[in-house]
Amino acid sequence: MADLSRGNQRRQTQDRITENRDAVMPTRNETRVADVQVRADVRAASRGNGQTQAINRFFAQLEGATQAYYQHDLQDRKDKAEIAYSDGVFDASTGAEMDPEQAEGVAYQRAYFGTAAAARQTKFETETQQELARMVESGATVEEIETFTVESTKAFIEETSDLFEQPDVREQVGTRLSRWTNETSGRVSAVIKEKTDRELLDLTTSEIQASLARGDDFDFIATVDSLVAGGLSRDKVQDEIVNSIGAYALRTGDVSVLDRLDDVRRPSDMAEEIELARVNEANAPAELSTEPITEPVSEPAPAPVQSTWVAPVDMSRISSGYGNRKAPLAGASTNHQALDIAVPIGTPVAAPAAGKVTFAGPRGRGGNSVIIEHADGTTTGYAHLDSIDVKVGDQVAQGAIFAKSGNTGNSTGAHLHMTARRNGQRIDPRTIIGTPAPGSSTPTAEVEAVQVSGETTGIRPRAAGASVLTANQQVKLMNWRSQIEGETDRRQERERQEQKEE
Incomplete structure (x- = not known):
């Protein structure tokens, strides 16, 4: 039979050692007890004591709370950035100085400098367009217009480089400037060509009316072809010349110029x-003979x-x-x-x-x-x-x-x-x-x-x-001729009436 007293002595000795150790290191004792308690809880849960579902719910709630906190923090940062961006746009639009309290914020800086750069660029584009229009109207050469455009653009780039150091703002300015330069170049070229074409057409029609007044004739087809070879639209050139001849006929009452225009044909046609x-x-059949036909004659149909x-x-x-x-x-x-x-x-x-x-x-x-x-x-x-x-x-x-x-x-x-x-x-x-x-x-x-x-x-x-004239141009000639003839008849009738009254 086992000696129980000996076991009790051993347990009592162990308890005294434990009590002395806890007295010397109380913190370690607390940590150990807590850790032992957690392990006990886990062991209890694993033994199926009904606490597994509670632990799972706890971790799920913890994860949900973490996600909610993250979303809330993200939305809060976004709202603050939007407010700062709006403040930057407003301050730059009104010409105010940067807000010292927000000057270091990225959103505020981007909005302030981006808006200021866009406003400065709009002013540059407007002033440059006005000057280009003035130069075109004053008869400036293409070389003069190109020189002005290059110099003004270079000055603007140097100015904005000093004012705006942010990379994204510089990229904004550069992209817009490149697009504007291409569009402006195309518009200026079109305006110059249109102005040149208009002046050439006006000069041509003036010369035609002068030649008609002198009684000289002119080569309608050759005149149109030469202008078309210079890059003008055939339909526009021909219509302008026809209208100028019609204006001369209506002004002078000379129907003969309309008749000559109506008879214009290409030599090949x-x-x-x-x-x-x-x-x-x-190939037309000959006149029928009165002689009786003795043999059938087969002639090809005309x-x-x-x-x-x-x-x-x-x-x-x-x-x-x-x-x-x-x-x-x-x-x-x-x-x-x-x-x-x-x-x-x-x-x-x-x-x-x-x-x-x-x-x-x-x-x-x-x-x-x-x-x-x-x-x-x-x-x-x-x-x-x-x-x-x-x-x-x-x-x-x-x-x-x-x-x-x-x-x-x-x-x-x-x-x-x-x-x-x-x-x-x-x-x-x-x-x-x-x-x-x-x-x-x-x-x-x-x-x-x-x-x-x-x-x-x-x-x-x-x-x-x-006829080389279009159907609409031929109708114009008919209407002009009718108008001139009607006016001539009315004038003659007035003259007869005046003579009768006298």
Whole structure:
């Protein structure tokens, strides 16, 4: 049997040693006890005493609190930086000195110096642009403008380098300066070119008007080609020259300059059309012989001849042109999409090109009317007729008389109301007169006017070849000619009235 007294003595001796050690080193004793307690708690948890979930919740709460503290600190720093940045922008915008309390802050510095640099750069750009505009208007050379731009830019760079030392501000200034320099260079070049082109065009048109006043002629095609070779737009050059000739004609009443302009053709086009007319004439069938034909003769069919649209009547007096106008009667259109040609009642009306009659008879306010559909799909209409000599479905040849002009329907006087549609759109009938017509057989080079009951329509002979003028420019010539002729008639009428009164 074991000796228990001996074990008790040993335990008592150990307790005395422990008590003496704790008395000498109390801190170590406290640390040991706490550490032992933690280990005990962990051991207890691992033994499944129900504290595991509590410990996990504790660590989760601790992690959540740490993350919340981090987010709060981050947002707080962000809010303070935004406030400092706004303060820097405000101080720089108002021209105030830097706030000593915030001068060391990165956000405040960046805002203050960035805003100040942008304001200084805007002032530089504005002043430089104004000076460049002044130099261009005063006739400065390209070299002078380039020298000024380089020197002013260099001075600005030196100034900003001394004022703004922050790398990000310098980068901001440099990027904006590079972009502005490129844009300004392009704009200045465009302005100089536009100014030079304008001066060259003004000089050219002045010389043209002077030559017309002297009675000299000029080469329209060569003048346009030379300016285009100098870098000018062909459409703009040609339109400017046409307008200058029109202005001269309106100022002087000289219609002949408009006629010469209307006859401008390229030599190659003229030669080609004249040769085509000659070939067609040579291939035309001979007159029928009265001798009986004893043998069948097989002849090749003559080649179709290209012709031009011709005027249905004398178009020398246009009482109402195409476009906006003052209504002649109550309820009449103010946007006149037709052409009113003043002719006496009973004037024969000829087909401007071959076609098929699609309408013939009374038609509302237009009175007696006829509509003809031509081979290319273009339709022409004629209203206020006195009589109609065709019916729907009839085929009419170019120059064939199909009606007589009159004053029927809603009309203020004897005239022919002519309309034209192409691709479903209304067009000015004058734009098709003189252009290639479909299904016609009259040689173009020889057409001067359509014979109507022994009388001509009064249209000028059209020169061979295609006109170098655009359709809009040809319409301008027609309107100018009508305007001059109308003014001439009014002046003559005033003179007759004055003579009568005297």
